[in-house]
Amino acid sequence: MASQWHSLISQKVFLARTLLAQRDRSDGVPVQEAHWQGAVELALRSRQLLLVMVARMYQEKNAEPENLGALRALLGNDTSEIAELEALSAGASNWWQYLDQLERYQTRPPAPKKTISDENIIAVAADTGPDRSSNALKQALAELKQFTDALEERHSEW
Template sequence: MASQWHSLVSQKLYMARTLLQQADAIESVPDAGKVVQREAFLQGAVELTLRARHLLLVMIARMYQRKNDSPESLDALLALLGRELPETAELLELSRQPDSWWNHLDQLVAAQSQPPAARKTVSAENIIAVSAVSGPDRSLSALNLSLDALKQFADSLEERHSEW
């Protein structure tokens, strides 16, 4: 049963990677329409990756015979299964590491769930006060690293729990 969930997680990650490849293919084209298209590819890839992360939580719940539970967050999974299981302990540890793929996805969720910050206009009086927009790393390389790490985590869970 867990392999069906693993397949679904893998499918979402594959589609996210496909969107990132499309974003990369049009990155160098300066056309305004291509900029919008690239942003759509990036946001779509992020959304699919976040969906895969949610499905990973459901996959873990199913591995422990919680067939009717669909945890929406790590906290919900911890409340459901506890902190002692290897999977929940690993995810909890990842959530505590500031540079982990789990935290990168948390940052992306926060950024993509908020309207863009209002930008100040640049003038002679405030040029020093204008700074770069901060936020999660949305570069193709950072997104691909998080995708790879999530895929590797899901694969190791599937291997650990697969039935012979």
């Protein structure tokens, strides 16, 4: 049963990569942005489906956890997958954190820009948001796919 979820995740990752390839070949900012946002949404959906896949691996047939906390509540703290996912969630620089940054960026309106004048100019580092390059998202998708494949392989051996 979990292999069906693995196939669905693989499909979403493939489609996200396809959108990124289209983005790199397309002209016009709106079309590129549409491809980018579509790829990000597919990546986020893949991550959420990964949680469902883990639940199904532990015979939770109707569970569809929305986040890592819900998966932990469902399975408890004694599974290696929970430990691995929590390590990713707490890590500083990995595909899980990158997708968290993209989710925050994509689900909030842009911060209003202040007007600059001689009286209020101060040199500060501005929050530029997550890396929005195709290569960064392609890397995150590859790592997510690798993680998913490793889980599938580990559980299909049983």
